[in-house]
Amino acid sequence: MQKRYQSNGQAGIKHKQQESVNTFLLPKTSNGVKLFLQRHLYALILAVVAGAVCIAPSFLATAALGSGYYGIEYGPLNDEDIYRARIHEVLDGHPMVTSPYFYEYKDSPVVIVPINEWLYAAPAFIFGLAGIMVASKFFLPAALFLLVYFLVRKLLGAGDDALSVSTALAAAFFVTLGSAFVDYRSMITLLLVGGTPGPHMWTRPVNPIVGAVQLFGFLLLLSQVWQRTWRYAYVAAGALLAATIGYFFTLGISLAILGALGLFALLRKEFAVAREMIFILLISIVLDSWYWYRMFASFGTSEGSALAMRNGLFFTHAPVLNKALLAATLIVFCFFLYSYLWKxxxxxxxxxxxxxGLILGSWIVLNQQVITGREIWYQHFVQYTVPLAGISVIVAAYLAFRTYAPRALYIGMITLSLVCLAFGFWSVRSFTAELQWFAYNQKLGGVMSWLNVNAPKGCVVLVAYNDEWLERQIPAYTSCNVYNSVVTTSGVPEYRLAHNFLLRMRLNGVRTSDAHAYLVTHERGIRNYFFSDWGQLFGQGEEPWILDRIALLEKEYSLFLGKTLEQNIKTYRVDYMISDGPLAPSILNALPDLEVATTTEPFYIYYFRKDLE
Known part of the structure; x- marks a missing residue:
């Protein structure tokens, strides 16, 4: 039996033996492994089930296409291709991923540290990116399931009774497969009108799933610090907290919960616990010091502030009231009153x-802007506050009713698990709603295959017609950059955005006399290129800044047409042009060194002969 460690006796904290850690989470001997498997066999099996539910749509969608599948992966959630492009940028030798789409801006300031992308890229160097992208949809949700299970088991105590196990499993099922239930409007629509649930958010690559695994891993370590069961838990927690800089929302909620628990420790005069909470923060700051220095130095400039706003920063003091979190807060409070005061x-x-601490931390991240005046798209925090709220209610229910209504509680937890699992199996059918879109995307496979075989690494491809989707797929599936993209949150200067927008107008054949009408019609495109914050990006109507931008672009377009098309295009590097058919004779005449490289239905791929010599 290992020695206990001391805490100076403050606040009467009982320190548990480190042996409990070995048998619960870190088995070191063959007997320990056997005991671990015996204690958590159901969790291990059901984690595999949860992972299988999450990965199933990818396999079923691919199988449904049969021979019609040409390598464009099933990715129904928003921005899956963007994350794939960021991972591919690491594989292409640009580890900081400062410009995954453009050739020219690889040395831009680091906006988002690509730690989470590296978690995919590292094994992809060995196994290939395609396999890792699919496998992650199984392993990461399964890991999340287990982390939630172990966290809840830790909070419930060391008992192996059926009620404790069923409660932890219910929490794990809710987080991995059932958190969509809080969107009650969608649930009512599905039940009354019919339809199919959407894909699970944990199947989107990189974020939020990696952030969720980091968050619950951090909370598990934090519970070790809080309950004083592992001497060096604060060191591991500090290192893991440092890793969360790869996703601001994971970092934010982790810091908020750390602060809330640290405050509670101080109020209870548990100074040893509070000290270790501070150590966690200091370790993370030291490990991330290079990033914080560069970030504060950058954001102290006008360019840095503009870049932060394009990445979701708002200036506001408005509070946020989240109904799901409010309901969870009231339920937990009522359960506490029932247990503590009545019973x-x-x-x-x-x-x-x-x-x-979980609940207070959730309120803090949603409302810190009331004090700081700065907010980064708080809606993204909900993907973590909802699971935390659910866990809080489940644990509170166990603590309140385990003695007084154990049978009802057990039935409730089993029912919750079965409902979440049934919903998960139901959501597997989500691929059927995306099958037509998935089949349509396979036509891009020929383009990607040709570029991977024939194009030099780092080449630049200009898509000669309006196809933002193709522009996003090229960096995601090849080592090429694109000439134009609306994914511009990585420090692309405004003059480049204006150049690309004007070139798009010219390739579309817009005449000077038609410029104003074209710009008014393409208000959404103007927002996508020139927004300064996400309020402008997702806004609608002819706002003053839109009208000013239209007037400026109309004036600049007249000057832009004063140069030849060849001069316009070759302002920046370009190696290939892709069109959805043969280019118009007017374009071919204006670009005498452009020749057809190949065709792959329905695309024509051209190359600039002189640029490749």
Whole structure:
């Protein structure tokens, strides 16, 4: 039996033996492994089931296409291709991923540290990116399932009774497969009108799933610090907290929960715990110091502030009231009053405080802007606050009713698990709604295959017609960059955006006399290129800034047409042009060194002969 470690006796904290850690999470001997498997066999099996549910649509969609599948992966969630492009940028030798779409801006300031992308890229160097992208849809949700299970088991105590196990499994199922239930409007529509649930958000690559695994891994370590069961948990927690800079929303909520628990420790005069909470913060700051220095130096400039706003920063003091979190707060509070005041149950105090920290931390991240005046698209925090709210309610229900209504609680937890699992199996059919779109995307496979075989690494492809989707897929599936893209959150200067927009107008054959009408009609395109914050990006109507931009672009377009098309295009590097048919004679005449390289139905791929010599 290993020695206990001391805490100076403050606040009467009981320090548990490190042996509990070995048998619960870190088995070191063959007997320990056997005991671990015996204790958590159901969780391990059901984690595989949860992972299988998440990965199933990818396999079924691909199988449904049969011979019609040409390598464009099933990715129904928003921005899956963007994350794939960022991972591909790492594989192409640009580890900081400062410009995954453009050739010219590889040395731009680091906006998002690509730690999470590296988690995909590292094994992809060995196994290939395609396999890793698909496998991640199984392994990461399964890992999330287990982390939630172990966290809840930790909060419930060391018991192996059926009620504890079923409660932890219910929490794990809710987080991995059932958190969509809080969107009650969509659930009512599905039940009354019919339809198919959408794909699980945890199947989107990189974020939020990697952030969720980091968050619950951090919370598990934080619970070790809080309950004093592992001497060096704060070191591991600090290192993991440092890794969350890869996704701001994971970092934000982790810091908020750390701060909430640190505050509770101080109020309870548990100075040893509070000290280790501070150590966690200091370790993460030291490990990330290079990034914080560069970020604050950058954001202190006008260019850095503009870049932050294009990445979702708002200036506001408006509070946020989240109904799901409010409901969870009230339910947990009622359960606590029932247990603590009515039933006079004084047990599991530290677990009650821990879930209070989860709830308080969630409120902090949603409302810190009331004090700071700065907010980064708080809607993204909901993907974490909802699971945390669900866990808090489930744990609180166990703590309140485990003694007084164990049978009802057990039935409730089993029912919740079965409902979440049934919903997960139902959502597997989500691929049927995306099958037509998935089949349509396979036509891009021929283009990607040809570029991968024939194009030099780092080449630049200009898509000669309006096809933002193709522009996004080229960096995601090849080592080529694109000449034009509306994915411009990585520090692309405004003059380049204006150049690309004007070139698009010229390739579309817009005459000077038609410029104003074209610009008014393409207001959405103007927003996509020139937004300064996400309010402008997702806005509608002829706002003053839109009208000013239209007037400026109309004036600049007249000057742009004063140069030849060849001069316009070759302002920046270009190696290939792709069109959805043969280029118009007027374009071919204006570009005498452009020749057809190949055709792949329905695309024509051209190359600039002189540029490749």
């Amino acid at each position: 006079k149950n004084r047990g599991h105090v530290r677990s009650w405080i821990f879930i209070a």
